[in-house]
Amino acid sequence: NAGVMQNPRHLVRRRGQxxxxxxxxxxxxxxxYWYRQLPExxxxxxxxxxxxxxxxxxxxxxxxxxxxxxxxxxxxxRIQQVVRGDSAAYFCASSPNGPGSxxxxxxxxxxxxRLTVL
Amino acid sequence: QQQVKxxxxxxxxxxxxxxxxxxxxxxxxxxxxxxxxxFPGKGPALLIAIRPDVSEKKEGRFxxxxxxxxxxxxxxxxxxxxGDSATYFCAATxxxxxxxxxxxxxxxxxx
Numbered sequence: 001n002a003g004v005m006q007n008p009r010h011l012v013r014r015r016g017q018x019x020x021x022x023x024x025x026x027x028x029x030x031x032x033y034w035y036r037q038l039p040e041x042x043x044x045x046x047x048x049x050x051x052x053x054x055x056x057x058x059x060x061x062x063x064x065x066x067x068x069x070x071x072x073x074x075x076x077x078r079i080q081q082v083v084r085g086d087s088a089a090y091f092c093a094s095s096p097n098g099p100g101s102x103x104x105x106x107x108x109x110x111x112x113x114r115l116t117v118l
Numbered sequence: 119q120q121q122v123k124x125x126x127x128x129x130x131x132x133x134x135x136x137x138x139x140x141x142x143x144x145x146x147x148x149x150x151x152x153x154x155x156x157f158p159g160k161g162p163a164l165l166i167a168i169r170p171d172v173s174e175k176k177e178g179r180f181x182x183x184x185x186x187x188x189x190x191x192x193x194x195x196x197x198x199x200x201g202d203s204a205t206y207f208c209a210a211t212x213x214x215x216x217x218x219x220x221x222x223x224x225x226x227x228x229x
Contacts, residue, residue, distance in 0.1 A: 033217075048216070105213070106164070109161035
């Protein structure tokens with residue numbers, strides 16, 4: 001069991017470019033969460049997805065950010081026209097079940113993708 | 119609005135000491151309170167968790183104390199070791215809906 005796999009681990013972009021971060025959940029997990037961690041801050045919820053569905057995107061900035069979790073392949077967090085303030089570590093977590101279900105509280109995190117915007 | 123408030127921001131203890139990290143919450147609907155440990159360059163890893171129907175939970179050298187009436191919970195690390203040096207996050211959730219994390223405590227255990 002390889003755990004939650006995120007790539008790239010480090011990504012450098014210039015202002016205005018696009019950043020794509022990928023997350024493959026643990027085997028058997030169909031619920032994916034994205035969090036952002038800024039220096040000296042905690043983890044901020046961004047979005048919760050199941051296969052082919054966005055369940056809760058209340059933490060996502062209204063513009064430039066989008067996420068998907070297709071039927072096949074990893075979940076992708078996409079940031080368009082990046083700005084310096086987007087520099088952060090982006091963590092993906094997965095769980096075997098959705099809210100209210102057994103196991104829903106068990107979040108397993110990946111190692112994160114560290115985005116630097118020049 | 120910070121749903122979970124964590125203190126202190128940083129903590130330095132001698133080996134063998136008992137660091138204590140505190141968290142407070144407001145939402146009485148929260149029913150699960152995990153602690154995560156994060157080493158530099160790694161993702162957070164679940165350390166220990168508690169539900170509000172118990173006042174204490176112990177796993178190895180790690181203990182959570184929970185005060186439901188005060189809406190506070192804390193992590194105690196017994197006989198701390200240099201290998202415990204990491205950042206610790208408390209969190210709270212309502213049946214697995216959005217998790218709210220504290221701002222983290224950077225712990226350094228001096229040999």
